Amino acid sequence: MKALPKIASDDAWRYAILVGLASTPFTATLYWQSSNGYSYGFEPVFVAGLLVGVLASGRELDERRVGSRTGLVGILPAFWPFVDSLAFISGLAQPLWFSGVQVAFLVFFYALVAGLSALVGMVGAMISNWVLTTIRRDTAALAKAGTLFVFIVAVLTSFRMLAGDPPGRETTLEQTLMMATWWGGVCAVLYYVFRR
Numbered sequence: 001m002k003a004l005p006k007i008a009s010d011d012a013w014r015y016a017i018l019v020g021l022a023s024t025p026f027t028a029t030l031y032w033q034s035s036n037g038y039s040y041g042f043e044p045v046f047v048a049g050l051l052v053g054v055l056a057s058g059r060e061l062d063e064r065r066v067g068s069r070t071g072l073v074g075i076l077p078a079f080w081p082f083v084d085s086l087a088f089i090s091g092l093a094q095p096l097w098f099s100g101v102q103v104a105f106l107v108f109f110y111a112l113v114a115g116l117s118a119l120v121g122m123v124g125a126m127i128s129n130w131v132l133t134t135i136r137r138d139t140a141a142l143a144k145a146g147t148l149f150v151f152i153v154a155v156l157t158s159f160r161m162l163a164g165d166p167p168g169r170e171t172t173l174e175q176t177l178m179m180a181t182w183w184g185g186v187c188a189v190l191y192y193v194f195r196r
Contacts, residue, residue, distance in 0.1 A: 012056075012065045015055050015061070015070070016052060016072070016073050019048045019070050020052075020073025020074040021073060022048065023044040023047065023070075024076050026043075026047075027045070042116065044074060045075070045117050045120050045124070046121070046123070048070050048074050048121060049122065049123065049124020049125045049127075050124040050125070051128070052067055052070045053125030053128030054129075056125060057128070057129045057132045063125040063129040064122050067124055067125025068118040069118075069121070071120055071121025072114060072117065072121070075114050075117040078114075078117075086106065089106070141192055141195055145188040145195075148184075148187060149187070149188035151184075152183060152184035153177075156179070160180070161176070
């Protein structure tokens with residue numbers, strides 16, 4: 001109980017709890033939508049890590065600490081199937097030692113998922129912090145790369161729409177935009193990396 005006031009006063013935990021808990025409904029929704037068994041979606045934890053990285057960058061917090069803690073808080077919906085699995089194992093007619101082995105494997109698996117969730121949150125926070133630092137440091141070059149991206153996407157999409165499809169091949173507007181976005185992104189990144 002002595003740790004609770006310490007956690008409440010620590011900004012890293014405060015942001016991690018706030019954003020991690022905000023991601024849990026999305027994680028629970030992904031769990032409910034998984035039809036064949038349990039699948040833990042790391043996407044909400046990654047997005048929460050991105051958001052907490054932005055918050056950490058503006059407040060001079062260590063983004064790795066805040067991101068990993070956000071991942072740990074975002075894992076909370078995974079304990080619902082954990083409890084379900086424990087109840088299922090306890091209801092099986094099998095020797096006690098075999099149930100113990102199953103519980104040990106289950107605990108190991110969920111510890112692994114918790115570690116991966118912490119890692120995903122930390123990586124998301126590190127990426128967003130790096131992007132913000134780069135934007136603050138090199139705004140003019142990023143603006144030129146963004147302009148190049150928009151120009152390439154517009155030109156490739158317009159050309160494809162005006163020229164039409166090659167004989168024997170039909171492409172949708174979505175495929176055309178995806179291809180143009182990919183090439184625009186590649187060119188913008190190459191420009192930004194090799195601009196000097």
